[in-house]
Amino acid sequence: MSFEVISVIGLGYIGLPTAAVFAARRKQVIGVDVNQHAVDTINLGEIHIVEPELDMLVHAAVTQGYLRATSTPEPADAFLVAVPTPFADGHKPDLSYIEAASRAIAPVLKKGDLVVLESTSPVGATERMAAWMAEVRPDLTFPQQAGENSDIRIAHCPERVLPGHVLRELVENDRVIGGMTPKCGELARDLYQCFVRGECILTDARTAEMCKLTENSFRDVNIAFANEMSVICDKLDINVWELIRLANRHPRVSILQPGPGVGGHCIAVDPWFIVDSAPEQARLIRTARNVNDDKPRYVIERVERAAKRFREPVIACLGLAFKANIDDLRESPALEIARELAERFAGQVLVVEPNIRTLPGVLEGKARLCELNDALAEADVILVLVDHAPFKRVDPVRLQAKVVIDTRGLLANG
Ligand code: SAJ
Numbered sequence: 001m002s003f004e005v006i007s008v009i010g011l012g013y014i015g016l017p018t019a020a021v022f023a024a025r026r027k028q029v030i031g032v033d034v035n036q037h038a039v040d041t042i043n044l045g046e047i048h049i050v051e052p053e054l055d056m057l058v059h060a061a062v063t064q065g066y067l068r069a070t071s072t073p074e075p076a077d078a079f080l081v082a083v084p085t086p087f088a089d090g091h092k093p094d095l096s097y098i099e100a101a102s103r104a105i106a107p108v109l110k111k112g113d114l115v116v117l118e119s120t121s122p123v124g125a126t127e128r129m130a131a132w133m134a135e136v137r138p139d140l141t142f143p144q145q146a147g148e149n150s151d152i153r154i155a156h157c158p159e160r161v162l163p164g165h166v167l168r169e170l171v172e173n174d175r176v177i178g179g180m181t182p183k184c185g186e187l188a189r190d191l192y193q194c195f196v197r198g199e200c201i202l203t204d205a206r207t208a209e210m211c212k213l214t215e216n217s218f219r220d221v222n223i224a225f226a227n228e229m230s231v232i233c234d235k236l237d238i239n240v241w242e243l244i245r246l247a248n249r250h251p252r253v254s255i256l257q258p259g260p261g262v263g264g265h266c267i268a269v270d271p272w273f274i275v276d277s278a279p280e281q282a283r284l285i286r287t288a289r290n291v292n293d294d295k296p297r298y299v300i301e302r303v304e305r306a307a308k309r310f311r312e313p314v315i316a317c318l319g320l321a322f323k324a325n326i327d328d329l330r331e332s333p334a335l336e337i338a339r340e341l342a343e344r345f346a347g348q349v350l351v352v353e354p355n356i357r358t359l360p361g362v363l364e365g366k367a368r369l370c371e372l373n374d375a376l377a378e379a380d381v382i383l384v385l386v387d388h389a390p391f392k393r394v395d396p397v398r399l400q401a402k403v404v405i406d407t408r409g410l411l412a413n414g
Pocket of ligand 1: 120159160161162163215216219223256257258259260261262263264265266267322323324
């Protein structure tokens with residue numbers, strides 16, 4: 001089956017690059033987003049998010065007429081849903097964006113169309129998407145009603161790309177494709193093979209949903225192990241960075257890196273979807289989340305203890321982003337720590353974040369954004385929160401008279 005027109009619902013960090021990659025393969029792509037600013041920006045050939053090389057790709061796609069954005073869904077042969085799935089109170093998954101997207105595209109569906117859910121989702125979300133669409137379109141059949149003979153084909157294909165490397169990983173990574181029926185999966189594989197050079201592996205929708213959650217939980221649990229080791233090593237006066245380096249010399253050991261906590265909108269969120277589905281069974285996964293969520297508080301306490309030896313301590317926080325060399329502050333433990341320190345040490349907190357130009361609202365008026373050199377000169381306590389490249393080049397001589405708390409093992413010995 002050939003897909004002439006492809007519609008991508010949700011033009012964010014995943015949807016927009018995916019739309020652009022299809023357009024680069026000369027598919028007609030209709031991007032849909034509820035955010036009018038995003039729609040207008042894309043139609044000008046520009047982008048509203050930060051991702052290397054995406055600007056050029058979107059510019060080319062729009063000017064050559066392959067990509068167009070709109071706020072109202074239009075008919076297409078395949079629909080990819082890439083909307084957010086945050087959690088609501090009590091770490092419960094919030095499927096309202098998927099529901100809204102399903103109800104919005106249902107009116108333009110026609111017999112033979114394929115709908116793929118790409119959003120990271122709790123197990124069962126693809127079936128619920130199908131049920132929402134069936135509610136709006138009783139005139140069409142869906143896989144839950146007609147199996148392999150359904151008018152509409154539905155699959156789940158979770159995105160797995162790393163922010164900062166999205167365009168390369170979209171093409172190179174393997175894709176796990178879970179059809180609601182085997183035929184649904186095969187059709188979705190035909191669609192992705194248009195640009196994916198990795199392998200497209202078929203399974204069912206629930207396994208595909210769980211696969212994505214499992215990948216991020218695996219990483220969360222392993223980072224929690226590293227974070228717990230760092231706290232134990234502090235207590236026992238052992239350098240955790242050296243310890244991990246040595247342990248990783250074992251051929252079957254590969255410990256991740258401790259840090260100030262786990263940030264971003266994926267690894268700190270997705271494990272909760274598993275916990276919510278199986279609260280009694282998901283013991284390790286829940287504990288790992290708590291260990292990682294606890295790490296910022298531990299860092300703050302260390303800074304407070306260190307600051308006590310100064311009458312009016314000046315504290316420099318190096319980095320606010322949730323990981324190295326990006327400008328993304330969402331769910332960032334570094335930002336959480338800087339905010340809390342700015343509350344407790346009003347007027348004495350300096351922030352160095354080379355990837356932003358103004359402080360985020362929560363720090364405005366409470367901390368001062370400054371250059372690395374000035375912070376190193378002025379501060380009594382240097383707190384490394386992110387391993388941004390410029391921080392790696394700091395001359396150790398400049399730190400000799402300072403108290404250094406290095407949550408990333410960059411400058412000093414943890
Ligand atoms: N972190 C550590 N120690 C480590 C590795 C990471 O503390 O050894 C921290 C980072 O500093 C950051 C957080 O974990 O705060 C997450 O960073 P990350 O680079 O591990 O992952 P994300 O959130 O940018 O992207 C992840 C990726 N998933 C996996 O690697 C299993 C990506 O492939 C997914 O597509 C993405 O989540 C997603 O959208 O789910």
